[in-house]
Amino acid sequence: xxxxEINTFIIAxxxxxxxxxxxxxxxxxxxxxxxxxxxxxxxxxxxxxxxxVTWRAKHFGVWHTLTSKITGFDFxxxxxxxxxxxxxxxxxxxxxxFSQNDGTLMIDIFEFESPFGIFGNLANxxxxxxxxxxxxxxxxxLIKENAEY
Numbered sequence: 001x002x003x004x005e006i007n008t009f010i011i012a013x014x015x016x017x018x019x020x021x022x023x024x025x026x027x028x029x030x031x032x033x034x035x036x037x038x039x040x041x042x043x044x045x046x047x048x049x050x051x052x053v054t055w056r057a058k059h060f061g062v063w064h065t066l067t068s069k070i071t072g073f074d075f076x077x078x079x080x081x082x083x084x085x086x087x088x089x090x091x092x093x094x095x096x097x098f099s100q101n102d103g104t105l106m107i108d109i110f111e112f113e114s115p116f117g118i119f120g121n122l123a124n125x126x127x128x129x130x131x132x133x134x135x136x137x138x139x140x141x142l143i144k145e146n147a148e149y
Contacts, residue, residue, distance in 0.1 A: 002124050004110040004133050008140040011103040012147035018076035020143045021095050021106065022047045030139040034058050041067065049073035052084060059131075068093075089113035089120070106143070108136055 010017050020026055024044050028036060036057035038044065047053060047070055054067040066086030073079045076097055083091045091112035098105045114120030114128060 001111050001113050002129050004108070004129060004136060006108045006110075006133070006136055006140060008106045008108075008144055009100070009103055010106055010144045010147045014097050014099045014104045015076045016147050017104040017106055017143065018079075018095075018097050019046055020146050021097075022070075022079060024053060026142060026146060027139065030142040031057060031135070033138075034135075039065070047081075049079075087115070089115045104147075106140065108140065110136060 023046055024038050024042055028038060034057040036055055038053050039056045040054035041052035042048075043053070049070050049072075052067055052069045054065060056063065056065050058064070064087050066088075067084040068081040068086075068091075069084050071080050071082045072094075078094065078096050080092065080094045082093070089112075091110065093111075094107075094109040096107040096109070098107070110132065112132070114124055116123075
């Protein structure tokens with residue numbers, strides 16, 4: 001199972017970082033390139049434990065719909081979202097937050113399984129893992145900018 005880990009240091013308090021990371025509105029802003037919108041479940045504001053959000057976005061020229069659910073939540077230290085339905089075989093995204101020095105270390109751990117067996121594994125190696133890493137890095141850049149503003 002491919003895993004992406006991204007560490008982002010933010011000069012802001014842990015609560016601010018945590019809330020920005022679970023903001024539906026900020027997520028939509030960070031995914032403007034893919035025209036991603038929240039279309040069902042929690043569609044704006046701060047997502048909470050047990051809630052779902054259904055996203056619609058255009059990736060690789062094709063419209064996709066994906067529903068994820070918040071399956072873990074420990075304010076302001078961590079939350080986890082997992083795919084309920086969507087194009088992946090599965091995915092799990094852990095968001096971890098640690099107070100450090102004069103700011104917060106935000107760690108994303110994104111694990112996913114592609115469908116289509118060996119062809120999905122080949123896609124992971126050739127382009128998918130890098131594509132997903134860039135999406136997450138862009139999202140984290142926007143969280144950092146908003147938190148440090």
